[in-house]
Amino acid sequence: MESGINPWSGSQSVDIDRLFAEFGIAPVEDEVATLKNQPSFFRRKIVLGHRDYGPIVDAINSGSRFNVMTGFMPSGHPHLGHLMVMREVVWHVEQGGSGYVAIADREAHAVRGLSWDDCKRYGREYLECLYALGFEGTTYYQSENEQLKDLAFEAAIKINFSDLQAIYGFSQETALAHADSVATQVADILYPQLMEGPAPTVVPVGIDQDPHIRLTRDIAHKMRWFTVLDQDAVISVRSKNAPVHAMDAIAAAFPGSKRYEGHVDVPGADCLSVSEKVRAVEVAEGGYGFITPSSTYHSFMQGLQGGKMSSSVPDSLFWFDESGADVKRKVMGALTGGRMTKEEQIRLGGEPDGCPVYLLNLFHMVPDDEELLEIRTQCLSGSLLCGACKKATFERVKAFLSDFREKRDAVSHMVV
Numbered sequence: 339m340e341s342g343i344n345p346w347s348g349s350q351s352v353d354i355d356r357l358f359a360e361f362g363i364a365p366v367e368d369e370v371a372t373l374k375n376q377p378s379f380f381r382r383k384i385v386l387g388h389r390d391y392g393p394i395v396d397a398i399n400s401g402s403r404f405n406v407m408t409g410f411m412p413s414g415h416p417h418l419g420h421l422m423v424m425r426e427v428v429w430h431v432e433q434g435g436s437g438y439v440a441i442a443d444r445e446a447h448a449v450r451g452l453s454w455d456d457c458k459r460y461g462r463e464y465l466e467c468l469y470a471l472g473f474e475g476t477t478y479y480q481s482e483n484e485q486l487k488d489l490a491f492e493a494a495i496k497i498n499f500s501d502l503q504a505i506y507g508f509s510q511e512t513a514l515a516h517a518d519s520v521a522t523q524v525a526d527i528l529y530p531q532l533m534e535g536p537a538p539t540v541v542p543v544g545i546d547q548d549p550h551i552r553l554t555r556d557i558a559h560k561m562r563w564f565t566v567l568d569q570d571a572v573i574s575v576r577s578k579n580a581p582v583h584a585m586d587a588i589a590a591a592f593p594g595s596k597r598y599e600g601h602v603d604v605p606g607a608d609c610l611s612v613s614e615k616v617r618a619v620e621v622a623e624g625g626y627g628f629i630t631p632s633s634t635y636h637s638f639m640q641g642l643q644g645g646k647m648s649s650s651v652p653d654s655l656f657w658f659d660e661s662g663a664d665v666k667r668k669v670m671g672a673l674t675g676g677r678m679t680k681e682e683q684i685r686l687g688g689e690p691d692g693c694p695v696y697l698l699n700l701f702h703m704v705p706d707d708e709e710l711l712e713i714r715t716q717c718l719s720g721s722l723l724c725g726a727c728k729k730a731t732f733e734r735v736k737a738f739l740s741d742f743r744e745k746r747d748a749v750s751h752m753v754v
């Protein structure tokens with residue numbers, strides 16, 4: 339398979355550096371340097387990569403319009419592994435973004451075979467979690483959103499089977515509904531702009547979703563009516579099957595421009611301002627004028643037992659509604675970066691960096707940087723032993739879960 343990433347296969351280990359180099363994902367660190375208050379997922383390098391995140395940083399810093407959108411496949415109860423994306427979405431909403439969350443029930447039904455009823459039930463739980471974490475904005479089930487489905491159909495005009503084969507490894511045996519769920523996800527990502535007009539849109543996802551991002555960026559571009567080329571002497575506005583009335587409108591929008599069969603040349607102008615005006619004309623004439631969506635990529639937390647965190651390995655994670663006893667067993671039984679014997683650990687210190695318990699704290703359980711550093715320092719120095727560390731971690735998890743449960747109950751009425 340060309341892409342090396344398959345969003346539907348659960349068993350893969352991705353080499354982040356290689357993927358970044360190969361697919362043009364850029365490190366996010368430099369991009370977010372101008373953010374005044376960096377959230378912990380940037381500070382702690384949990385969110386590592388991005389495509390086109392610059393416009394989002396600009397929008398946050400200048401207070402201009404942007405969207406944050408993501409989707410959850412309701413194929414089971416929400417769990418620890420979903421928390422990072424949820425927090426990213428909520429943070430972007432807090433920074434002024436318009437929030438959108440899709441429950442990908444078309445995907446869950448078509449690809450995972452879940453009944454529509456189960457999709458409904460699980461979907462509710464994801465939405466409840468989001469609202470409990472402070473989400474505000476628009477949520478929907480794919481199957482119930484007629485405008486979304488119409489947009490998916492329009493997007494599908496620009497998607498062909500060789501794209502699907504190249505990007506996802508689809509074959510002659512792939513179900514048409516599976517392909518349809520891909521078009522639906524493309525539509526999810528473009529939906530905020532359908533609702534509110536063109537604006538930068540960031541999609542926070544795990545690296546496994548990058549194929550969808552690449553496809554959507556390509557399709558968003560293909561759905562534009564015009565491309566704008568800087569040809570030094572003139573800025574050339576080229577039609578890609580734009581209707582005649584839109585070409586007329588472009589010519590009229592730029593006095594002194596020269597109109598040709600398939601393009602309009604604008605002399606003495608600046609490319610960026612022409613592009614923005616062209617986008618506005620496109621929208622006014624009934625086109626989409628999509629801005630190519632942006633994305634961020636978070637790294638995946640290791641499972642509590644080491645290895646991949648996955649709902650198919652129940653001890654690798656906990657579900658948010660799991661019993662206290664089960665959560666305790668999982669945290670206390672987690673793999674650590676500790677030494678073979680107590681003496682050795684006191685002498686050499688532990689190894690927090692690959693330790694799932696440490697990572698659980700780093701990702702989610704210790705918001706305060708100094709407190710986290712303290713844990714790390716004590717671990718490295720051998721003054722903190724794994725038993726005590728796991729116990730303290732479990733207490734944090736317990737407090738988090740009970741607070742989370744309370745908040746979920748309080749917002750449950752917001753899920754319709």
Ligand code: TRP
Pocket residue numbers: 345407408409410411440442445522523526527541543547
């Ligand atoms: N395919 C995603 C998953 O498996 C869910 C999803 C649906 C999504 N629509 C989306 C993710 C839009 C990001 C943006 O979890």
Ligand code: SF4
Pocket residue numbers: 674675676688689690693694695696717718722723724725727728
């Ligand atoms: Fe991990 Fe804590 Fe043990 Fe250090 S002391 S290795 S952080 S469990």
